[in-house]
Amino acid sequence: MIFEKYRLKGRLLKNHIVFPAVVCFGWSVNGEMSERRLEHYRQIAKGGAGLIISEASAVNPDAMLAESQLGIWSDNFIEGYEKLAGICHAEGVPVTVQINHAGIKSVTGEPLVPCPVPSDIPGRAKRANERARELAVSEIRGIEDQFTAAALRLKKAGVDGVELHGAHGFLLSYFLSSVTNKRGDEYGGSAENRARIVTNIMKKIRSECGGEFIIGIRYGGATPALEDGIALAEIFEDSGCDIIDISTGALGEAVPVPEKYVEFNSCVYTAIEIKKRVSIPVIASNSVGTIEKGKILVDGGLTDFAAYARNMLADYDWVKKTERGKESVRCLRCRACRWFTRAFDDCPARKRGRRQSPGIPGN
Numbered sequence: 001m002i003f004e005k006y007r008l009k010g011r012l013l014k015n016h017i018v019f020p021a022v023v024c025f026g027w028s029v030n031g032e033m034s035e036r037r038l039e040h041y042r043q044i045a046k047g048g049a050g051l052i053i054s055e056a057s058a059v060n061p062d063a064m065l066a067e068s069q070l071g072i073w074s075d076n077f078i079e080g081y082e083k084l085a086g087i088c089h090a091e092g093v094p095v096t097v098q099i100n101h102a103g104i105k106s107v108t109g110e111p112l113v114p115c116p117v118p119s120d121i122p123g124r125a126k127r128a129n130e131r132a133r134e135l136a137v138s139e140i141r142g143i144e145d146q147f148t149a150a151a152l153r154l155k156k157a158g159v160d161g162v163e164l165h166g167a168h169g170f171l172l173s174y175f176l177s178s179v180t181n182k183r184g185d186e187y188g189g190s191a192e193n194r195a196r197i198v199t200n201i202m203k204k205i206r207s208e209c210g211g212e213f214i215i216g217i218r219y220g221g222a223t224p225a226l227e228d229g230i231a232l233a234e235i236f237e238d239s240g241c242d243i244i245d246i247s248t249g250a251l252g253e254a255v256p257v258p259e260k261y262v263e264f265n266s267c268v269y270t271a272i273e274i275k276k277r278v279s280i281p282v283i284a285s286n287s288v289g290t291i292e293k294g295k296i297l298v299d300g301g302l303t304d305f306a307a308y309a310r311n312m313l314a315d316y317d318w319v320k321k322t323e324r325g326k327e328s329v330r331c332l333r334c335r336a337c338r339w340f341t342r343a344f345d346d347c348p349a350r351k352r353g354r355r356q357s358p359g360i361p362g363n
Ligand SMILES: Cc1cc2nc3c(=O)[nH]c(=O)nc-3n(C[C@H](O)[C@H](O)[C@H](O)COP(=O)(O)O)c2cc1C
Pocket: 020, 021, 022, 023, 024, 055, 056, 098, 165, 167, 168, 218, 247, 285, 286, 287, 288, 289, 307, 308, 309, 310, 311, 337, 338, 343
């Protein structure tokens, strides 16, 4: 049942509701934690989520998805994450941190230096960034070490684990998909090879951070087909992954959703199918939107968790209020928060504090 407790690697979660990674655009510089962010996470933790996955944090200063995102590329960031862990734990909420290399979408670094991508591929992805070039194996190994070092810092900071960002067109997602990864070496070809950067990172993190540290991954359930998403899930499970969070992959691929699951989108549908094939917990995310849909997923045993991002951005207390049957401020699905600029500052639902709005749930 969605509001029942859940045990994840020794941590007791209040419920099966996840606040997924959401970058607070514009809220800090140089990758540093800010007081505003800490207060934001305090409010989310108070609001009743069972698990918080803190926003994408860059493992390398030259691989940021936004200049105002968080960083975890040096020990200087440990203190900020200690505060974050303390804030979440004070409210009884475990917190993991999403770690990322922005790959082709990097906005930082020497502009004349090509952004690293797994393959020098033609078509849409190449046009997205003409600077793209293929990574050397030695560079890939270096990136694996950057992820591992980031995880170790977070472990030192007292956070509960990490989520590798293998979705949304960032570096790891480009490795995972056969559309964007055309390598002919050990990092390309079969699903095992395409997953190798991730499985190497998982194994290295496990060895450095120990058995109790939560290792998760967010990736596309259709990468590009559902069969690929399933194959990858099985590989991740075998490589020590503790939790899988399904979203969109390198190029945002989607698969048709059968009529049976017509209320859900491709991300949620692929999460349902992947859940059938692994024994580790699976998070369904992306436009779950309503508690009714969350209950279909969790109470019905279709997935282990339901994630709600914008519901909690519009109303920090969405979980508590919903559990008590109280009305909450509803996300208008206006997408103002998605402009990669000013975070939720422009959220009209939030600004007006509307208790009843024409929001379209599940959009
Ligand atoms: C402002 C904003 C920032 C986001 N940042 C991230 C991120 O750092 N990492 C990530 O994997 N997804 C990110 N997302 C996607 C969300 O985690 C989530 O998948 C998406 O909002 C759909 O879920 P929802 O319908 O419950 O809002 C972001 C979404 C928004 C609106």
